[in-house]
Amino acid sequence: MASSRARRGVVTALAVTGALTLTGCLQNPDPDAGGGGFGAQSSPDPGDGSVTVLGAFGGAEEELFVESLAVFEEESGIDVVYTSDQDFTTTILLRVNSGDAPDVGLFPQPGGVMQMAADGQVIPIDQMIDYDALDATLVSGFLDSARYQGRVYAAPMRMAVKSIVWYPKEAYEEGGWSTEPASLDELDEIAEQIKADTDAAPWCIGWESAQATGWVGTDWIEEYMLRLHGPDVYDDWMYGRIPFDDPRVVEAFEAYGELANEEGNVLGGTTAILSTPFADAMAPAFQPEPDCYLMRQGNFATTFFPxxxxxxxxxxxxxxxxxxxxxxxxxxxxxxxxxLAAAFSFDEDTVALMEFLTSDEFGGPWAEAGGWLSPHTSFDTSLYPDETTRQIAEMAYTADVFRYDASDVMPKEVGSDSFWKGMVDFQNGASAEEVTAQIWETWPEAQRQVDGESEDE
Structure with a gap:
């Protein structure tokens, strides 16, 4: 571990040196794009030796984040002051609007970045980071999550992967079923084989999450939207450039329904989906004789395993x-x-930290401790603590395209309200047409972009 940290320290020093000599706009992805309120050719101000950072995570994650910055601070001489705030989304907005913005904000969702970019309050990343070099090592499509009017305003410092199907290894392999389905049709065939070969249901699905019940269902629709219609249509849907009740969205709902509502496909049947806590969904798979075998859930699911x-x-x-x-x-x-890391000040120290946070050199101690994934395909995967984590990272690194959870990008009236509720209604028997139409009614008129109503993205 010492040798890997030493290597990181050398690279960090080079990154800091590059930042301190930075001038101008680096590889603007759209020369005609807006400047976000900052001059495209301006140079960073001198730093004062300190950078303030606001984020949502605390506890053990905060400790590992701070540890991951130690080499940067030692090599650069810059002091990074991190503040954790569980109400980050509200706090960052209040602080920015009151003129008390941190130098860097770590956004758990891109929606806030987009809002501040529209208001000219955040600095485009191409003004401080070599955009082309960054894009070359990131998981394909990640930068699009913070693109507004053709320009990108934040870059990832941590990645989560959701498109994972988990199974109890020994029992599943004893069943002899495929571990590499090439298509959704082949995955359906596996489900049929499990039903034919066992007394168990193939799928473990649970949505119950108190007032947030339904969010797990939104992930399923997002998975199907990406697979059935691709990233361009997905983006149009996510940003309101097509109605939520577009026939392609209805098709995604119905595709999920065919999996979840088919007789015997889900443990406990369709009603159990809403009553089973999402954290407990896979527990029956770890019994000596599993009651279900497959769960689609993000990499954080391991924290709920026995x-x-x-x-x-x-x-x-x-x-x-x-x-x-x-x-x-x-x-x-x-x-x-x-x-996503976004900058609210433009001085040499902030630029240096942004370069480090968004590079493949950040996060070694966090990776070694577990629970953290780098969004860079060039990251040293030997630092991950187990083969499972490496495999999850490789899923993203080798994917053709990455897309951010759409409900985290949609207007909050939809993404964390009507979409969740609509999924509950759908699981309770409402039709896809009814549910999608009801959700579209809640989409704020000012944020709809259908037929060119708005230029924002």
């Missing part, structure tokens, strides 16, 4: 990528999320 499973993850759990649709998007998409 303690003995977590302690021996590589032997207890197997994973495969939620596959593409045979007649849909021609490629393997990945749905995910992550923390």
């Amino acid at each position: 303690a003995d499973v977590q302690e021996n993850l590589d032997e207890e759990v197997g994973i495969m990528t939620f596959p593409p649709a045979e007649d849909g998007y021609d490629g393997q998409p990945i749905l995910g999320g992550g923390d």
Whole structure:
């Protein structure tokens, strides 16, 4: 571990040196794009030796974040002051609007970045980071999550992967079923084989999450939208450039319904989906005789597995990528999320930190401790603590396109309200047409972009 940290320190020093000599706009992805309120050719101001950072994570994650900055601080001489705020979304808006913005904000969703970019309050990343070099090592499509009017205003410092199908390794392999389905049709065939070969249901699905019940269902629709219709249509849907009740969205709902509502496909049947806590969904798979076998959920799911499973993850759990649709998007998409770093000041120290945070050199100690994934395909994967984590990272690194969780980008009236509620209604028997139409009614008129109503993106 010492040698890897030493290597990171050398590279960090070079990154800081580059930042301190930076001038001008680096590889603006759209020369005609807006400047976000900052002059495109301005140079960074001198730093004062300190950079303030505001983020949402605390506890053990905060400790690992701070540890991951130690080499940067030592090599650069810059002091990074991190503040954790669980109400980050509200706090960052209040502080920016009151003129008390941190130098850097770590956004758990891109929506806030987009809002501030529209208001000219955040600095485009191409003004401080070599855009082309950054894009070359990032998971394909990640930068699009913070693109506004053709320009990008934040870059990822952490990645989450959602398109994972988990299974109890020993029991599943004893069943002899495929671990590499090439399409959704082949995944359906596996489900039929499990039903034929066992007394169990193939799928473990649980949505219950108190007032947030339904969010798990939104992930399923996002997975199908990406696979059936590809990233361009997905983006149009996510940004309101097509109505929420577009026939292609209805098709995604119905595709999910065919999987979840088919007799015997889900443990407990369709009613159990809403009453089973999402954190408990896969627990029946770890019994000596599993009651279900497959769960589609993000990489954070491991934190809810039984303690003995977590302690021996590589032997207890197997994973495969939620596959593409045979007649849909021609490629393997990945749905995910992550923390995005955005800058509110433009001085040499902030530029240096932004370069480091968004590079493949950041995060070594965090990766070694577990629970953190780098969004860079060039990251040293040997730092991950187990093979399962490496496999999850490779899913994203080798994907054809990455897209951010759409409900985290949509207007809050939709993404964390009517979309969740609509999924509950759909699971309770409402039709896809009814549900999608009701959700579209809640989409704020000012944020609709259908037929060129708005230029924002």
